[in-house]
Amino acid sequence: MNNFMLKPLGLSLLAASLGSMASVASAASVAEQAEGILNKQCVACHTREGDNQWSRISYQRKTPEGWLMTIARMQVMHGLEISDADRRVLVKHLSDTQGLAPEETDGYRYVLERRLNAQESLEPALLAEGCARCHSGARFKLQRRDEAEWEHLAHFHLGQYPSAEYQMLSRDRDWFPIMMEKLVPMLGEQQPLQSSEWSSWQQATKTDMKGRWSVAGHMPGKGDLTATMVVTPLAGEDQFSVSMSGQYADGTPLQGSGKATLYTGYEWRANLTIDGVRMRQVFAVRDGQLTGRMFNRNDESMGADISAAHMDGKSTLLAVQPGYIKAGTQSELMLVGTGLSGMPTFGKGVEVVSIRKDSDRRMHVTVRASRNHEGVNAVSIGKAKGVELAVYKDIDQVNVVPAYAVARVGGNGGSTNKLFARFEAEAWSAGKDGQTGTADDFRIGMVPATWEARPFDDIAAADNDLGFAGRLDPRTGVFSTADAGPNPQRRMMTNNAGHLTVTAQVQDGNQTHSADAELIVTVQRWNNPPIP
Ligand code: HEC
Ligand code: HEC
Known part of the structure; x- marks a missing residue:
């Protein structure tokens, strides 16, 4: 991507501003304030078409990050002048009233969660070639508008970025007519402004964030974690202070606090300082549970997959850590959840030897797995279930995750931080038939490994990339x-x-498995907008 124009605003900082709206005055409601701003700042170029209706603005729905990028683009490209505080109010209001339903973000949350090594596969290929060669496909998969608005968007692209027509994958075809005749109608049909998901989400009962949450997570390069998260409402609308306290499986503590904003009734964005590191939480909250990622704002490769449940008395299972046991062995597992009580069961061939409960959100259970059973067992305790334990006889295959990673140089007095790469070894069992690549294969989980890097090819060897690019x-x-x-x-x-x-x-045992991944170490990403 060569023509992003948002650098002057420092968009990665912009993204961080989504978590801290606390400065928003609570006197007038966000809606009232937002309407004032729209009528004052936006009507210079957007026609007011009635009460709460403005040309272009009122005919699209998107994520908080999507709204943030649009308004920032108004500033950079069209000279809109708006204070950071007013922009926060608008992003909050527009995401609340013209957001996406949770289901509408499923499958594309990786961009919001900054999983930058995600590989996209968009159908049809024409859509990927036409629309996802400069930016991610998720950027438009996370938007809803009718055909006329998709058409305006295509016009804006060609007007603003004429190179769209003569780049690779467009100069070999009649790009613009293809956009107009094929892709624009398709987008209008598949991602329309109105949807039943959005209508029902607007009616749905939203989770009250206030209170204590039980957290389970996993951080590549570090391991499993558990914590409690305490959420306290602040004066502004949907504003919270948040604190976390817990530990990693290796015993190191996890401690910190910060501030959060809830958008659209479920899009949780928080900025925290955890153990001295500035972290960001991007969670989706539904039915008293949340899932998402908490990552280092300066090095987004460092992050934990998080799930959590409100400790409101209901019994929930979030995780069993670790999620696997070798047949014929005994080991201590930890159940993480809420309201844990009674005798847990771990499925066929696995018996409980002893229980050590340290709270109703964490239970240490010593289990013994028989030599004869293997497979993926359902774990339950009381009414709580939904967690699985992999019981394996042998590791039959190992994959490195991610199989293809991009790391970036940085620091050294420059304005851009380093982006690291973090690899994990994912173990698989071949199942009963002993053959990998068949239907009964099952995933065991992320297992300890030893790591080594070498030059990818002769050129990398001749240039001593191994010596210069970094250290594994x-x-x-x-x-x-x-x-x-x-x-x-x-x-x-x-x-x-x-x-x-x-x-x-x-x-x-006495078997050694090995697996490879490819690592590209490249230059800084100068433009790093909230949705890549
Ligand atoms: C100085 C003129 C100007 C001002 C002020 C302005 N806009 Fe725009 N806006 C435009 C133009 C021109 C377009 C069409 C081209 C484009 O999409 O960039 C546009 C397009 C848009 C779109 C459609 C973008 C898309 O993805 O299709 C939205 C939404 C929008 N503006 C929101 C706003 C909001 C909210 C404000 C006030 C905070 C605002 N604009 C203020 C000029 C302006
Ligand atoms: C030539 C490169 C290029 C191509 C091809 C391209 N885009 Fe974009 N797109 C951009 C740039 C640059 C921006 C604006 C950058 C920003 O706001 O960070 C953008 C912004 C967007 C936005 C955000 C607009 C907003 O304000 O909400 C959407 C949605 C989008 N593109 C969808 C599409 C679709 C759909 C297609 C195919 C019809 C497409 N893009 C093809 C470069 C491209």
Whole structure:
């Protein structure tokens, strides 16, 4: 992508501003304030078409990040002048009244959660080629509008970015007519302004965030975690203070606090400082439970997958940590949830040896798995279920996740931070038939591994990419990227880019499994908008 124009606003900072609306005055409601701003700041260019109706603005729905980007674009491209505080009010109001239903974001939350190594597959190929070669497909998959508005969008693209027509994947065809005749009607049909999901979400009872939450998570390079999260309402609408306290499976503590805003009744955005690191939470909240990702704002590769449940007395199971046991062995597992009481069951071939409960959200259970059973067992305690334990005889295959990663140089006095890469070894069982690649294969989970990097090819070897691009921790699988900037020690004083193969070795009894991933270490991402 060569023509993003939002650099002057520092969009990654913009994204962070989504979590802290606390400065919004609570005197007038957000809706009243927002209407005032729309009527004052936007009508210079957008026609007021009636009560609460403005040209273009009232005919699209999107995520908080989507609204933020549109308004920021008004500032950068069209000279809109708006204070940060007013922009926050507008983003909040527009996401509340013209947002997406939870179901409408399913499958595309990876961009919001900043899973930057996600690989997209868009259907049909024409859509991917026409619309997802400059930015992610999720950018428009997370929008709803009717055909006329999709058409305006296509016009805006061609007007603003004429290179759209002569880039690769468009200069070989009649791009604009294809957009108009095929893609615009298709988008209008598949992603229309009105939807039954959105109508019913607007009627739905929303989760009250206030109170204590039981949290389970997993952070690549670090391991499983559990915590409690306490949410306290602040003066403004849907504003909260939030604190977290817990620990990782290796015993290190996890502690911190910050502020949050809830958009659209379920889009939780928080900025916290956890153990001295500025972290951001992007969660979706539904029916008293939340899921999402908490990541380092300066290095988005560092993050934990999180699930949590409100501790309101209901019994819930969030996780069993670790989620696997080897047949014929005994080990201690931890159940994480809310209202845990009674005797847990772990399915066929797994018997409970002893229980050590440390609260009604965490239970340590020593279990013994028989030599004869393997498979994916359902775990339950009382009425709570929905969690699985993989019982395996042998590890038959290992995959590195992600199989293809991009890390970026940074720091060294520059304005852009380093982006690391974090690898995990995912173990699989071949199941009963002993053959991998068949239907009865099952995932065991992320297992400990030792890590090694080597040059990807002869060119990488000749340029000593291994020596320059960064360092892979042999224990954790975390690749720490090297400094930005030209390096006088490299051929042609190039920067510390590189192309490496990353190998995991996993020990299972006296068997060793190994698997590879590809790592590209490249230059900084100068434009890093909230939705890539
Ligand atoms: C100085 C003129 C100007 C002002 C002020 C302005 N806009 Fe716009 N807006 C435009 C133009 C021109 C377009 C069409 C081209 C484009 O999409 O960039 C547009 C398009 C839009 C769109 C459609 C974008 C899309 O994705 O199709 C939205 C939504 C929007 N503006 C919102 C706002 C809001 C909200 C404000 C006030 C906070 C605002 N605009 C203020 C000029 C302006
Ligand atoms: C030539 C590169 C290019 C192509 C091709 C392209 N886009 Fe974009 N798109 C951009 C740029 C640049 C922006 C604005 C950058 C920003 O706001 O960060 C943008 C912004 C957008 C937005 C956000 C607009 C808003 O204000 O809400 C949507 C939605 C979008 N594109 C959808 C599409 C669709 C649908 C297609 C195919 C019809 C398409 N794009 C093709 C470059 C492209």
